[in-house]
Amino acid sequence: xxxxxxxxxxxxxxxxxxxxxxxxxxxxxxxxxxxxxxxxxxxxxxxxxxxxxxxxxxxxxxxxxxxxxxxxxxxxxxxxxxxxxxxxxxxxxxxxxxxxxxxxxxxxxxxxxxxxxxxxxxxxxxxxxxxxxxxxxxxxxxxxxxxxxxxxxxxxxxxxxxxxxxxxxxxxxxxxxxxxxxxxxxxxxxxxxxxxxxxxxxxxxxxxxxxxxxxxxxxxxxxxxxxxxxxxxxxxxxxxxxxxxxxxxxxxxxxxxxxxxxxxxxxxxxxxxxxxxxxxxxxxxxxxxxxxxxxxxxxxxxxxxxxxxxxxxxxxxxxxxxxxxxxxxxxxxxxxxxxxxxxxxxxxxxxxxxxxxxxxxxxxxxxxxxxxxxxxxxxxxxxxxxxxxxxxxxxxxxxxxxxxxxxxxxxxxxxxxxxxxxx
Numbered sequence: 001x002x003x004x005x006x007x008x009x010x011x012x013x014x015x016x017x018x019x020x021x022x023x024x025x026x027x028x029x030x031x032x033x034x035x036x037x038x039x040x041x042x043x044x045x046x047x048x049x050x051x052x053x054x055x056x057x058x059x060x061x062x063x064x065x066x067x068x069x070x071x072x073x074x075x076x077x078x079x080x081x082x083x084x085x086x087x088x089x090x091x092x093x094x095x096x097x098x099x100x101x102x103x104x105x106x107x108x109x110x111x112x113x114x115x116x117x118x119x120x121x122x123x124x125x126x127x128x129x130x131x132x133x134x135x136x137x138x139x140x141x142x143x144x145x146x147x148x149x150x151x152x153x154x155x156x157x158x159x160x161x162x163x164x165x166x167x168x169x170x171x172x173x174x175x176x177x178x179x180x181x182x183x184x185x186x187x188x189x190x191x192x193x194x195x196x197x198x199x200x201x202x203x204x205x206x207x208x209x210x211x212x213x214x215x216x217x218x219x220x221x222x223x224x225x226x227x228x229x230x231x232x233x234x235x236x237x238x239x240x241x242x243x244x245x246x247x248x249x250x251x252x253x254x255x256x257x258x259x260x261x262x263x264x265x266x267x268x269x270x271x272x273x274x275x276x277x278x279x280x281x282x283x284x285x286x287x288x289x290x291x292x293x294x295x296x297x298x299x300x301x302x303x304x305x306x307x308x309x310x311x312x313x314x315x316x317x318x319x320x321x322x323x324x325x326x327x328x329x330x331x332x333x334x335x336x337x338x339x340x341x342x343x344x345x346x347x348x349x350x351x352x353x354x355x356x357x358x359x360x361x362x363x364x365x366x367x368x369x370x371x372x373x374x375x376x377x378x379x380x381x382x383x384x385x386x387x388x389x390x391x392x393x394x395x396x397x398x399x400x401x402x403x404x405x406x407x408x409x410x411x412x413x414x415x416x417x418x419x420x421x422x423x
Contacts, residue, residue: 019125138176326421351375377409
């Protein structure tokens with residue numbers, strides 16, 4: 001048997017057991033508190049308790065959303081309506097919050113999910129650990145376990161097999177082995193089934209998801225327009241202050257050289273040397289400008305070599321681990337390249353890191369880049385680090401960025417983008 005599949009099956013059993021404990025320990029209590037609190041709203045008492053109870057329900061649902069993404073790779077969107085800024089403080093504000101939460105369709109989706117989570121959710125969570133325990137029990141019957149059970153209770157039934165002797169114990173063991181084989185073949189699918197049920201109940205209806213998607217696309221489109229305008233302004237500024245100024249100086253030098261070439265050849269020669277230096281500097285600035293728009297190494301050799309070239313230019317030690325068999329769309333590779341460049345620049349400027357590790361991989365049509373450093377940590381988006389720009393750049397391609405940077409380090413930036421590779 002594949003050791004990896006065995007670990008997956010055992011992990012699914014552990015996860016299913018944990019889900020059973022979470023459901024039994026939280027879902028019935030939250031459902032009962034919610035129903036009682038909502039029933040008491042007309043009496044006034046529920047107006048105070050309902051916002052608190054529903055906040056606990058939302059925290060419980062968000063925790064399960066997190067488990068769905070971590071354990072099953074399923075993203076369950078959050079669709080709670082935010083509280084408006086003009087909610088008044090005090091008792092009036094409490095009742096306003098209660099009214100807003102009760103009018104929110106997501107609240108009633110949570111209620112429906114709590115009911116199903118106690119029934120179908122509990123059953124789907126219990127399937128894997130119960131099958132493992134029951135299958136192992138059947139296999140152990142052939143080891144003599146059937147004797148004390150049969151002596152104490154007479155005939156010991158295992159599924160449809162009445163275990164009364166060694167022959168029937170062997171048959172029961174075969175049935176147990178079959179149960180284990182089926183559970184092993186399913187792997188973590190039963191746990192994913194549990195989260196699929198939760199996702200079907202917790203996610204907003206299709207019309208609302210489409211509306212949210214339109215809002216996201218509108219926002220990212222505006223971000224792209226702003227970023228493009230800013231990039232054009234930067235290019236214009238760099239050309240004006242750099243190459244253009246040097247070319248103007250060269251033109252003036254050539255005019256002066258033309259007037260000096262007959263009466264002062266030595267001075268003309270010195271000016272020619274100076275003009276040649278200006279031309280070389282202008283050429284270098286133009287090359288840097290082009291490299292900032294689309295690095296030649298990225299266009300010619302692809303993302304892996306472009307990331308390696310970035311690593312070589314960093315002042316600290318950078319290790320690169322790449323599993324990227326192919327090429328993505330040019331726009332995606334550019335976004336990843338500049339995102340990695342920004343993160344590496346932050347590590348060099350702010351973290352005092354001595355070592356940075358880059359991992360680039362592609363699995364199941366998802367490109368994942370992890371950049372970690374051993375610096376001082378404490379990085380936060382929006383603190384002048386450029387990470388907000390990285391988030392917006394990735395969001396334009398439905399990508400995400402997560403940051404873990406506790407004080408004292410390490411800092412780990414994980415970037416993911418959905419994409420397909422071509423050979």
